[in-house]
Amino acid sequence: MRNFAYRKCTTLSEVTGLLGGEGVFLLAGGTDLLVGMRGGKYSPRLILDIKSIPELKVLREDEAGITIGAAVTLNQIERFEPVAKNVPVLAKACHHIGSFSIRNRGTLAGNICNASPAADTAAALYCLGALVNIAGPGGERSLAIEDFFVAPGKTALNKGELVVSVLIPKPYPAGKGIYYKASRTGSVDLATVGVAVQKRDDGIRIAVSAVAPTPVRAKAVEKAVNGGSTDWNAAAALVKDDIIPITDLRGSREYRCHLAEVLVRRGLAEIMEV
Numbered sequence: 001m002r003n004f005a006y007r008k009c010t011t012l013s014e015v016t017g018l019l020g021g022e023g024v025f026l027l028a029g030g031t032d033l034l035v036g037m038r039g040g041k042y043s044p045r046l047i048l049d050i051k052s053i054p055e056l057k058v059l060r061e062d063e064a065g066i067t068i069g070a071a072v073t074l075n076q077i078e079r080f081e082p083v084a085k086n087v088p089v090l091a092k093a094c095h096h097i098g099s100f101s102i103r104n105r106g107t108l109a110g111n112i113c114n115a116s117p118a119a120d121t122a123a124a125l126y127c128l129g130a131l132v133n134i135a136g137p138g139g140e141r142s143l144a145i146e147d148f149f150v151a152p153g154k155t156a157l158n159k160g161e162l163v164v165s166v167l168i169p170k171p172y173p174a175g176k177g178i179y180y181k182a183s184r185t186g187s188v189d190l191a192t193v194g195v196a197v198q199k200r201d202d203g204i205r206i207a208v209s210a211v212a213p214t215p216v217r218a219k220a221v222e223k224a225v226n227g228g229s230t231d232w233n234a235a236a237a238l239v240k241d242d243i244i245p246i247t248d249l250r251g252s253r254e255y256r257c258h259l260a261e262v263l264v265r266r267g268l269a270e271i272m273e274v
Contacts, residue, residue: 008049012135012164015048020137020160026050028071029106031098032114055164056109066168070109074121075100077108087168089177089198093124096181099188109163112148115155118191118210122149124179126207126215127198128168136161149214175199176271180263184250192251193259197267204271210250211243211260218242221264225272232272236265 004023009015018024023045025033036042050056056071061082068077074094077083084091097103097111097120111121112132122145130145137160145166148156157163177198183189194209203226206218220238229235245256 002043004044005046006049007046008052010052012053012055012162015050015053015162016135016137016160018046018048019162021046024048026162028056029073029110031102031106032110050162058165063170064167065170065172068108068166068168070163070165071107074103074106074108074111078103083168086172087124087128087177089127089179089196090121090124090168092177092179093120093194093196096120096179096191096194102188108166112145112166113155113157113163115149115151115153115214116190117152117212117214118194119215120179120181120191120194120209122215123194123196123207123209124177124198125166125168126217127177127196127205128173131167131169132163133165133167134161135164140164142167146217152213171201173198173200173205175201178267178270180267182259182263190250193245193256193263195260195263195267197264197271199271204268206239206264206267208239208243208260208264211245211256213244216242218264221268225268230272232265232268236261236268239264 025044025047027047027049051071056069058067058069059072060067066082078091078094111119125145132143132148134141150156179196181194182192191210196207198205206221208218209215218239220241221235224235239260240257245253247253
């Protein structure tokens, strides 16, 4: 691990003025950065500690919805009453990430900024229609979560931009939401397949992770169920129309297709019983 400079930032403008430089990395939870540095994946020249920036520490509910700052930890989100009460699918997804100690440091922003196809929180955020609030040298902007993921390891962030917060907009879904994760070794491992199912006023919404270059909506299943189908087996089988899984050390393409169908069917049965 080579030497690097460290700077504790207290304002967004301070960060955006430095972030575009070569070898500049952000430190919030650090659960990915520190492991990557030890393993030689990352070799920062400058680390910007953003944990003390007020806008990034926000965790509140107001007339717009629930705002989750980029420095808010996964455990804080899971325990936040408006999340547990109104959008439990997100609380469940947060709970499935790593160990308790990892969730005590890891952040929602970090989970999505890694742009892993297997990101647990992404499927829940897709179902909730979350918005990602971004700041950079050109000012501030917001993106729908489905537009934030571009490719494995790549987000829609431009050079010098960072995620400030994630908004779960009102009105909240009136129905039940669940998140299932299948993995080799439990929550401490990346998902082999993750499935979120959310009952909403406008119908069922389903999202799947670890089965495509980015998390995806199971739109064929949604169309069947929202069109009146009550055959969960037939509806769940349609998930294969929206996924393009790969074979890797966590499972084969065929196994992932099977898991996705099983978890979607299980989610539909549980959600529609309520």
